[in-house]
Amino acid sequence: MALPELEPGVLPPGAERLRAEVRAFLAAAEFEPRCDAWLTGADPGFSRELGARGWLGMTLPAEYGGRARTALERFVVVEELLAAGAPVGAHWIADRQMGPSLLANGTDGQKREFLPAIARGECFFAIGMSEPGAGSDLASVRTRAEHADGGWRLTGTKVWTSGAHLAHAIVVLARSAPGGPRHEGRHEGLSQFVVRLPGDGVTIRPILGLSGEHHFNEVVFDGAPAELLGREGDGWRQVTAELAHERSGPERFLSTFALVRLVCSLAPGVASGRLVGRLWALRQASLAVAGALAAGRSPDLEAAVVKDLGTRFEREVIDVAREQLAVEPDPASPDLAARLLAQAVVQAPGFTLRGGTNEILRGIVARGLGVR
Structure with a gap:
């Protein structure tokens, strides 16, 4: 099989003007630059200010509160924020991947509830993937999803969940049906679910880092109500x-x-x-x-x-x-x-x-x- 090939990334017209706008904003903003700011530097007020300037949810359609700009324009904004060490941790996961995932897989109701709030910097997401004893092997997740009361309920534990204590919702990868008998078959029977935070049946416990800072969490689901995101069994894709x-x-x-x-x-x-x-x-x-x-x-x-x-x-x-x-x-x-x-x-x-x-x-x- 041939090596994958990519066309060189070329920034669109107007990219440098956008970059200058972001740099001017950052030069006037008050924060101390820090390493790993996208993980450890959470400032909800700063996130809301970025949303007001149209720099969150940039690639989302206008009907869902976005700016309908390209991934390359978003790249310009993101690299300037990161280069400055700005406190972007609160909105990072919602803007980076949950917004696009909701747009691609969510119901119209989910899109209208979450996407405009993400673009305003008023809705933060966490990701429930890693589990105790599973490491980076996502196919071995043991969190279970079961039908209940016309919806779903989750039972299991997620760890290293960045920003769960600040998040308004978490997207959880869980097993909704048994996987196949072979190694590859373990990818079957997995689905994604949206759980609102804080919520019934959800316990969030801090996991402190080496510095004593709190940005990781253990999240325990004990019959927590959940909504399916996308199609049942399509979680791995x-x-x-x-x-x-x-x-x-x-x-x-x-x-x-x-x-x-x-x-x-x-x-x-x-x-x-x-x-x-x-x-x-x-x-x-x-x-x-x-x-x-x-x-x-x-x-x-x-x-x-x-x-x-x-x-x-x-x-x-x-x-x-x-x-x-x-x-x-x-x-x-x-x-x-x-x-x-x-x-x-x-x-x-x-x-x-x-x-x-x-x-x-x-x-x-x-x-x-x-x-x-």
């Missing part, structure tokens, strides 16, 4: 399409950009130049995936490659910063470089886990190329 949005975006190589910027300004040289070169290559690959999404394709393999390479780049940023900056990581230091390095170090263990471990991603690529 829907999740795979969502992961193309999750794995390929610029957050996969810009999570530590605030640190990259400091390294380049404080210690210019071969090491920082190498980082910039790799960063540019990753940006071009991510931009190409955004172009494929804008054209209506689902570049699953290419997204997996971007995520794998981006994870390794993020770790390299930390190594170079340790070598080149004469600071020790310290989250309480008055030195911004020491604070940013500390933020990157404590978040680094999660880089390879979120969105799928490198080993899982390489397995996806291998299967797609027919060598596994």
